[in-house]
Amino acid sequence: MGILEVKNVNKRFGGLQALGNVNLSVAENTVHAIIGPNGAGKSTLLNVLVGKLIPDTGSVMFDGKSVLGRAPYEINQMGISRVFQTPEIFGDLTVMENMMIPCFAKRDGAFELNPLASVGKQTDIVERAEQMLIDMKMIDKRHMHAASMSRGDKRRLEIGMCLSQQPRLLLLDEPTAGMARADTNNTIDLLKQIKAERDITIAIIEHDMHVVFSLAERITVLAQGTPLVEDTPDKIKGHPKVREAYLGESA
Amino acid sequence: MLGLDKKDTTLLIVVAVLALFAPFLLNPFPTESALAQFNAGYPDLMQRFVIFGIFAIGFNILFGLTGYLSFGHAAFLGVGSYAAVWMFKLLGYNVVPGIILSVIVAGVFALLIGFISLRRSGIYFSILTLAFAQMSFAMAYSVLTPITNGETGLQVYSSDNPLFQTATDPNVPHLFGLVMRESYTMKVGAWSFSFNNGYYLCAILMLVAFYISIRIFRSPFGLMLRAVKSNQQRMNYTGLSARPYTLAAFVISGMYAGLAGGLLASMDPLAGAERMQWTASGEVVLMTILGGAGTLIGPVLGAGFIKYFENIFSKINESTLHGWFSWLPDPIEDPLVWLLEHFIGGGWALTLGTLFMLVVIFLPGGLVEGGQRIGRLISGKSRGTEDETGKPAATSHPAE
Ligand SMILES: Nc1ncnc2c1ncn2[C@@H]1O[C@H](COP(=O)(O)OP(=O)(O)O)[C@@H](O)[C@H]1O
């Protein structure tokens, strides 16, 4: 049993079968990549996992519990954190404030009425957020407005915010899309380091083969909403069906 | 001090000193001088400064922090006033029960309206709150007449027989015998200063309200409210439920409005439905934006600014203008007076509208931003090239 079990998931948008009979099992403490050409249904699948979309049929179990019908914030509280295709951070707030918010969410839950407490006096949160900023090599930017940072730094901050919650499953949707090569490599290194340092399961959706083959331990190939094959990177590289459906196209 | 850092403590002390000495500060001109019309140190106006200050401070907790623009906050002000007058009618003229009940009733009412309105965001939320407030206004005039006394307005009648009102109690609002409308007048040479009981009660409550607002701004709860404004998507995917946060902010700001309404009734024991009208809701929006939404002191400045100029401009009339410009030759004086008279007296709304447009266009951060710019000019730092965060305004994000 994997930490994430997707069984017979179907999702239609009008006449379009975006997901058809998707079965997927992500083993604990692995990096699992989901690849496939544009429009294959990768983002749709991810949206099903985080509660943004409800599938027409099928089940999604995380750690033995169903996630279907739960709101995104509830699914996050179960231990799934998500990184978006374009970095979603709190642009109006400082980097430090950005980092403290997930720490509060982890400690206090989805809602806490503490209007008279003082942020500065929550030493556990301040320390945790600072430590995370040090880990992310962003501590010198702590007073900066998050919106004024470079795309690469925003991505780094977003990943740090997700990690500060100590999630059991980290979902990344094309984390290097639109990035320059150097930023892409930095992100790969960061993810490798994250994986090496802690017990975490990572599911990554990616278009960039360089990223996929640098990180993934297992790969699922999605085409037209249906998983084509699932195997190790080496096997996937040589798989004829995959070459035909996907690699051949982009090579 | 009081759980605040040094900067916030200083701000609180400055506001406290200003409020305490307002009777002096607002009456700088000798009573008989021509400039006396610019004095603002009389009880009625000073009370309105601080009461509307409370209203705007509360509104800012919702609008300034979460970005949810309510267009119906006057409903809570009105409900607060009705609640207070009912306490006078039922219990007696001591203002304490009235003020407490006005906060509670407005809070419950805000919970109800907020629960429904917050199903939507943006313009739809604004319209829902506006609709609720206008409904309350219309109902206060019609079906709710038994509670609101309709067009006449709710007031205390001699036939009411309040429960705790004894023969020796003052027959006007009072705080344990301290009559709200009474003042002590101090004459110094040509100057006259009046210290009004009601004003000081309102000012103390305004300081408490301001202090609580600072605490909210600096709390984890306040941080979450700013997160709501900044990125709700990220918030939801960070395990936080935005709705209860916004609802709590809505209720708190409704309670502030209720307190303001209760104080209005405590100064003058009369509550009318017009207090709930949309123009009153719009006014607190203007106050907050004009002063500087999302800043601590902005709403207080905005409220004072609008109430002061409303008062001054309403007092100026055509003959005052002729008096001022009589030194000009008639062909210039007459058209000038003709032009300006549209902006005075009943034309105050025109001035307010113009001012508001100018501020929104040239000073989006309101009076607070204006103050900061002046401060930077004086301290001689480079101007224009820096925005509030101190980073060059021209920085773009090359990756995007
Ligand atoms: N909300 C939606 N409504 C209608 N069609 C959608 C919606 N989201 C995605 N689709 C369609 O479903 C298919 C799969 O989309 P998506 O999951 O975004 O693909 P990928 O991320 O693999 O590029 C596409 O054809 C897309 O146009």
Ligand SMILES: [Mg+2]
């Ligand atoms: Mg996609």
